[in-house]
Amino acid sequence: xxxxxxxxxxxVALITKRSIGELPRNVxxxxxxxxxxxxxxxxxxxxxxxxxxxxxxxxHNKDYLLRRADLAITLGGDGTLLKTARRLSRKKVLILGVNxxxxxxxxxxxxxxxFEDLDNIFKGKYNLDRRTILRVTLYRNGKKGETYLALxxxxxxxxxxxxxxxLDLELDGRKVVKFKSDGLIVSTPTGSTAHSLSAGGPIVHPxxxxxxxxxxxxxxxxxxxxxxxxxxxxxxxxxxxxxxxxAIIGLTLDGQDMTILRYGDKIKFRRSKRSVYLVRTKHRYxxxxxxxxxxxx
Numbered sequence: 065x066x067x068x069x070x071x072x073x074x075x076v077a078l079i080t081k082r083s084i085g086e087l088p089r090n091v092x093x094x095x096x097x098x099x100x101x102x103x104x105x106x107x108x109x110x111x112x113x114x115x116x117x118x119x120x121x122x123x124h125n126k127d128y129l130l131r132r133a134d135l136a137i138t139l140g141g142d143g144t145l146l147k148t149a150r151r152l153s154r155k156k157v158l159i160l161g162v163n164x165x166x167x168x169x170x171x172x173x174x175x176x177x178x179f180e181d182l183d184n185i186f187k188g189k190y191n192l193d194r195r196t197i198l199r200v201t202l203y204r205n206g207k208k209g210e211t212y213l214a215l216x217x218x219x220x221x222x223x224x225x226x227x228x229x230x231l232d233l234e235l236d237g238r239k240v241v242k243f244k245s246d247g248l249i250v251s252t253p254t255g256s257t258a259h260s261l262s263a264g265g266p267i268v269h270p271x272x273x274x275x276x277x278x279x280x281x282x283x284x285x286x287x288x289x290x291x292x293x294x295x296x297x298x299x300x301x302x303x304x305x306x307x308x309x310x311a312i313i314g315l316t317l318d319g320q321d322m323t324i325l326r327y328g329d330k331i332k333f334r335r336s337k338r339s340v341y342l343v344r345t346k347h348r349y350x351x352x353x354x355x356x357x358x359x360x361x
Contacts, residue, residue: 084164109133130148136148138162162175216251218249221314244283247281275335
């Protein structure tokens with residue numbers, strides 16, 4: 065069958081991990097990539113890291129890039145892709161992850177296959193893998209605070225003190241459960257193979273429309289992970305008060321950004337109206353589970 069007609073890609077943003085410029089082979093790859101795109105008559109937009117690495121005239125922040133680009137190429141690891149996904153605007157931007165790290169669970173390409181993959185992409189020979197984004201809103205003293213986005217997960221956990229915290233869960237305003245644990249992870253299907261999996265949660269195919277609630281080391285053995293429909297709103301109330309300054313309770317997004325929580329804070333989780341569109345040139349989800357997680361071995 066002929067490839068489906070795709071929207072023309074005329075602007076590409078390069079988003080890189082800061083440290084990749086420390087290796088000469090990575091610098092060489094980025095320079096080759098720029099020449100390749102310019103030969104294709106593609107406008108190249110640089111983030112500040114990539115601009116610094118190849119000494120381009122100007123670099124921009126991710127917000128600027130993602131409002132203008134048709135395709136964002138992230139070079140680094142999953143962390144680089146996650147940071148990019150959290151900065152997405154309402155514009156539909158395609159993302160191609162290039163793994164220059166170790167695991168590369170979300171990334172589609174590697175340096176050895178990058179230009180072959182790009183040839184297929186510019187010919188329209190690719191699929192879009194639509195991924196759910198988690199919307200997280202903090203309420204304090206009855207007032208709405210900051211709203212955050214996460215592609216993988218949001219975790220409520222502790223700092224240095226090995227002491228249980230008490231959490232109260234509601235679903236669409238209805239009581240679900242109160243429990244004590246070291247914390248709680250709310251993840252998308254994409255994030256089911258990240259922190260949630262390490263805490264005993266299930267592997268959930270990214271095509272499933274659900275959210276995974278995974279308690280971290282609960283005091284009750286009957287408090288098990290559960291998958292809920294992603295059209296529901298989950299509310300978590302912090303019912304533990306810490307008096308020691310070092311005994312913090314934090315809300316961590318995708319394992320990267322952290323906000324300190326207080327007694328009585330409410331955190332509301334729901335599926336965002338935005339989505340992440342990952343470019344796929346091949347079908348490899350189960351192969352990835354076997355190869356990177358050694359699933360079933």
